[in-house]
């Protein structure tokens with residue numbers, strides 16, 4: 001049975017245990033419904049009260065929402081605060097010695113950092129950035145491994161009001177260059193190397209390559225954290241600065257820059273339907289409020305919890321649920337440099353046991369791959385510290401959900417399947433774990449204050465069981481403010497005219513069941529979700545056609561047991577169509593090419609060669625047909641409008 005079919009047939013439901021419910025922040029459906037009603041009736045004071053309760057303001061705001069320039073909404077916009085102050089300083093009077101980070105390195109070495117120590121490190125690094133003349137509003141690109149310093153760098157930017165843009169360490173030089181260029185960054189912060197799964201990742205060398213490509217002229221400094229003792233890296237005098245030399249002798253205090261609530265906190269690039277990634281711009285106050293509030297509700301956070309999110313800071317999950325939400329509330333969290341399968345596939349379970357993790361948040365793809373590598377493995381470990389499990393990034397198939405529930409959670413931990421996006425900044429649809437019974441494969445019900453719905457093309461709500469567009473009908477504090485440098489694209493993409501520009505269009509299709517539960521069906525645009533990573537088909541196509549051998553390329557997704565979706569590329573070469581060994585050789589080269597152009601995560605699983613692609617008479621590529629071909633389905637669509645129907649047979653063969 002396919003994942004989709006099994007989701008459609010799912011009827012099991014798991015309410016929280018009495019014990020969990022009684023101790024929860026939102027204890028039961030009545031409490032949940034009361035909060036939803038409150039948000040419905042008094043939308044602005046609902047958010048205003050939360051902003052006063054959960055954030056510490058330098059200057060209080062007098063207005064909750066300014067929608068006069070919709071969809072460019074402003075929240076709390078005459079208030080002033082500092083995000084790093086909210087994540088660090090305000091915890092110090094009572095919790096200076098509380099552990100903020102338990103860092104487990106790739107090789108298993110563990111370092112614990114208290115809030116006081118993290119504060120000191122952030123202040124020193126912030127002073128270091130200031131000594132490089134980094135100013136409020138400047139853009140700083142962070143291209144780091146998953147180490148404590150990545151979080152220090154993000155928090156230090158927030159402290160001085162610089163806008164960070166984290167680029168995932170697995171991205172290529174070209175992808176780094178594009179992001180540096182679009183953001184107009186003045187500084188890149190990187191490491192000499194990263195360490196993952198016992199292997200080194202040449203971050204500084206890739207940064208150098210990006211700097212030499214042209215387009216990075218705005219960069220004045222490259223700050224390099226020494227993660228490994230390997231050979232010296234190539235050094236550009238005057239531009240490159242060692243992290244340890246930069247912070248050496250810097251004062252241990254750094255007055256936070258007081259920022260307007262709406263000042264951008266960060267830009268994070270994500271894929272859309274065009275070849276160019278979008279710089280998703282988030283605000284300071286609204287974003288932080290969303291991160292903190294959702295963190296405490298979704299994970300039912302308690303001060304003695306040990307929380308672990310396995311994401312990388314290169315993605316939005318690592319921003320909201322490592323760097324900002326948990327620190328904003330003063331939590332103790334594990335951060336992990338490595339990969340789940342090194343030194344063996346028990347790494348997660350061993351770490352949960354060792355650090356007594358109580359809240360664990362990971363991606364369905366990790367769960368599926370670990371099932372495959374050892375379905376009984378968790379039994380060998382003491383996982384009794386766990387009290388809640390979470391998933392994010394892609395739909396979870398009910399089989400994997402049940403395994404997670406029983407094998408990892410011992411049948412006692414609620415699973416929070418959290419639906420959200422880079423653009424929403426914080427979780428939108430997820431069970432309030434002490435209230436909402438969970439169903440395997442469903443992200444269940446929206447958070448109080450999130451007006452999610454499913455509508456048809458005309459914007460009218462669809463009835464239960466019918467698929468439609470997932471929208472959010474009212475703006476909320478952590479919503480993307482704009483696309484960096486491209487407000488028109490922001491408006492067109494997210495607040496399209498089809499819905500009178502009123503609803504936030506998420507780009508996903510979904511349906512609701514008879515209990516109003518949301519079930520996410522997939523993207524409505526040309527975006528793939530490979531192992532929870534969002535990839536634009538056009539980005540991969542552009543990378544392919546940049547290869548001198550390639551004339552034309554079309555990329556589609558097909559279901560994959562572990563990754564959720566796999567990338568299949570249909571390619572027309574400039575020369576003759578290759579066959580047999582030759583085709584395999586060219587395909588391998590092209591796969592490596594894409595890995596080099598974008599990053600390994602975008603590498604096609606499969607490449608097929610044709611003399612042409614299936615096109616309509618007006619020259620439009622028929623992607624629907626390509627999707628059917630990739631899935632090995634029989635072509636049942638009408639092909640009479642095709643210019644070249646005979647091409648389909650050729651494209652059935654994989655290289």
Ligand code: PRX
Nearest residue numbers: 392393394395417418419420421422520534
């Ligand atoms: O398609 C949805 C899927 O991931 C997309 C957002 O990707 P990104 O911006 O990279 O953020 C991922 C981490 C929040 C969504 O449009 N998605 C995310 N969470 C879920 C999901 N699909 C199903 N269930 C989820 N829980």
